[in-house]
Amino acid sequence: MSTDTTDLTRLATPPTFQSVSGARKAKNLTATVLVSLAFAIAVIPLVWVLYTVLQRGFPVILNADWWQKSLSGLLSRQTGGGVYHAIYGTLVQGLVCGVISVPIGLFVAVYLVEYGGRSRLSKATTFMVDILTGVPSIVAALFVYSLWITTFGFGRSGFAVSLALVLLMVPVIVRTTEEMLKIVPDELREASYALGIPKWKTIVKIVIPTALSGILTGVMLALARVMGETAPVLVLAAYAPYINYNLFDGPMASLPLLMTSERNNPTDAGFDRIWGAAITLVLIITLFNLLATVISRWLAPKTK
């Protein structure tokens, strides 16, 4: 029997919570610094680019002529004029590419997710799409050049550019659509089958509408991406300083093409045109991204 009082006053168990050790504090600090540094390294160039483009290009695009006139008849050192011919080219080449790519991409994705299963054709298609995703745009451009222009004998034109963009856009659309269709729960398909709705109608009326917001976002982002592609316009379309509405014939400007062509122009006018075109392209792409957000908000399945 112990009469030791200290034994009675001592805590039976150590306290549950202890203060943070020094080593852990140090690790925490190092991690915080590293993460912040990585963030800064990623963001600084981005902000810098945006700032430069805005600072140099913004004054140029404030002029109403910029949006309403072409560079037709202007000497390379003359300021003024506009780039609506190039905006037209960029938009039309992009949209025509979209009109061709979206149905193809959609059908391929529907086949892969809804019908292909683990068949050999579906595996082969997935493999091809993977490879196509990695094809550099210059390769797509040269392929179209050798097929459309050398083999079939058509001239260089805006449409040839669209074709090259199709090669770049289809795999992206297949990929995003595939992902979006996959996240539609099978329960919805089953609910539809159980109502006596045939499979194709289930896909058209239930599955695709459920995935639509994601699919359209993907399409918008893909469009925004291909509209900035430079290699296809360099290889497949000649530059024209005037408007050419004909997608199938003659030289046709586009924003990336205008910028590369004005790079040979050492005057202030050329400098203005390049930065103005740059900010115009950034604006168009931003607009498409915004549109993607709006559409996806608008179409997303609601609960309220």
Add this chain to the structure above:
Amino acid sequence: MAKRIDVKDLNLFYGKFHAVQQVSLSVPPRNVTAFIGPSGCGKSTVLRSLNRMHEVAPGARVEGTVQLDGEDIYASTVDPVQVRRTIGMVFQRPNPFPTMSIRDNVVAGLKLAGVKNKKQLDEVAERSLRGANLWNEVKDRMDRPGGGLSGGQQQRLCIARAIAVQPDVLLMDEPCSALDPISTLAIEDLITELKKEYTIVIVTHNMQQAARVSDQTAFFNLLGVGQPGQLIEVDDTEKIFSNPTQKATEDYISGRFG
């Protein structure tokens, strides 16, 4: 029009896996039959074979016959889409179509089958929602998305959607397992109500529920892991719960396993 179901020597497979073996049973019209048994013994699989939903799974195969009022639903000339129109199904988790309003969810089956008459669709929507005891709760928000309802309401919406196409038989796979007790009670009342017009087969994990709602109970069991599930016995619910023929049934019902 409620119809009877006769299942004979049914064997069900997922690829090489023999999931259910030699099931034979009959479900009379205007009757509730409950499937009970431990998890994985093939209750859902059998239920899904009754409206040809089993074959939706990749590699799934069916042997034996299922007759609806004497007509083999697996005959080679029969279109599975027609079978599913005649034999409706309610699933374990409520699955309203997320892009559709409450009204459109209810009439989805008709609308997608080509019915366009707005007045007719509105009538069907009201009748089905009344049938599912949901009308009073949603009549003021028919254009709201179905996903905004509570779980129990969503499940009744799914029941309304299933009865809107006027099937002869209603299959329910654990329709209350995701619901709270009050919603469960609402659905059980509804089943008793629906029995007047439909032949109902319900899978349930809840023995009291089987005892409360069903006229006939089928007990399924698994002899071992990897073995096919079997129908141990099927009889009047009262008999199964008071005086089953098989020892396994008694053990299961008295809670000794499962």
